[in-house]
Amino acid sequence: MEQESRDFIRSRIDEDVQSGALPGGVVTRFPPEPNGYLHIGHAKSICLNFGVAVENAGKTYLRFDDTNPAKEDESFVQAIQNDVRWLGFDWAHLTYASDYFEELYQFATNLIKYEKAYVCSLSGEEMRKQRGTLTEPGRNSPYRERSVEENLELFSRMRAGQFGDGEQVVRAKIDMSSANINMRDPVLYRIRHVRHQRTGDDWCVYPLYDFTHCICDALEGISHSLCTLEFEDHRPLYDWVIENANVNYHPPQIEFSRLGLEYTVMSKRLLARLVEEGIVSGWDDPRMPTIAGLRRRGVTPAAIRDFCARVGVTKQENRVEMNLLDFCVRHDLEKSARRGMGVLEPLKVTLTNWTEGVLQLEGPWHAQNEALGSRTLPFSGTLYIEQSDFSLAPPKKWKRLARGEMVRLRYGFIIRCDEVVMDGDQVVELKCSYFPDSRSGEDTSGLKPNGVVHWVSADQAVAVKIYEYERLFQVADPTAGSLLDDLNPHSVSIKDGFVEPAILAAQDTHFQFERQGYFCKDSENEYSFNKTVSLREGF
């Protein structure tokens, strides 16, 4: 259920479309820097950018913002493409900011010619000192009035590699006393003698975000440049560059709030730290809020899209509850996942009156969706049920097994617990009797068991590792300053369980283990399952 909604950005786009202001149609772009993996916050942006384009028969660019070669890597550009496609979106054009390096250089040259930019020889430290503070204006650089000729000469020598890193920069000539610090002669170009993953050693001067982004948007004819709130302060600079560098098209920048999610962090920097410090197994650790992590966890693209739609797009700061994501995951898997039985904490059950050897029972893969067909279930006199499905001291309304009580084994027979075998205070085995005339589908026993319980046949079941995950952090709003202390020390636990053989034989990766939750086969390890999300528990 991915119904579109009318948020303020879609409303704005509707107006622009209706007023005929968009001769080129709706054109958006998703512009990640290839310096890490995408997370669910990016998914919100992806759903928005690709979504509005699809809704308006427009198109979307996937543009890698690769202007800082020191931090970027080709492996990330592959991972990002993979994640965007997996989410269900495709781009009209794949571009890189570096595709435009030559044009960008020309626009910077324009700025110099128009006396709107200059080469500044201040050190980073000096520049910082002269920038002023939030409440005090900055001071003009002593190099601010260099002649056009000298600036042109210097800029071309910068490009030619005649200066070392940090020796010169190109700055916009705006207003050192602006209340908006971004307008205090921001740096447009810096020198970096670093090999770029795409342009190699062609360049040693690289443009900064504020100069690059707006021009790339213009060159690609982006009709609506959507970004997050922290760039609101940059909008005047975005507009200034477009207006002053003689770019002939001016896209509007519109900001929305980034996604916040409880009990996790949503910044590439912090996620990278978790990976680098070995706190998680990698970018695709199932506890990570990355697309890769969610995928490995068993979360589906449809669930993520639905989540993004339900969260909406506004300018409000937010931190969405995990509840909502969990709901979306169950909501999607409920329809599609095959049902099966898996026992996470086995308790041996011996049927004392069983004489049939191994019986092949049948059960539907999905009780509400016959189209999924059925599978056979081996049944025998030695079974495992869940430890938590037996109680020595059952509470009121107990719907499971207890001494002298009866339950139905799902798709099998009704059994009664006759004897409890203890080892100290541990229940180690249940001796039960079964009722031959209670077979599922042909029950003539007239018995009324407490409830229904899942099980596997001990000899036919397959031993598997089951990974269960809790929230990665123990506080709802972990911060950089206390990242390690905020971690949940019990975010993963491993159980040695058993699943019915049909689950491993099936091609499917996602299953519901009845009465337990949704699980998926781990993409990296055989005989391993990741718990995606539990079922709701209604008592």
Next chain:
RNA sequence: UGGGGUGUCGCCAAGCGGUAAGGCCCCGGGUUUUGAUCCCGGUAUGCGCAGGUUCGAAUCCUGCCACCCCAGCCA
């Protein structure tokens, strides 16, 4: 104390002068061989606070308050 933003139910979020949508969570009840799903029903006399304008204000005005972002040659 400068500039830019935001404040509607526990969490999201509609609303744009006519008397508080919806979703998640939660609480009741029904169906059920998953205590699941599904289905019914309930949950803000209140919209950051205080004044004002108006027949009428979450929506307009004034003044406060709270929170977020900005002083990278990161994006």
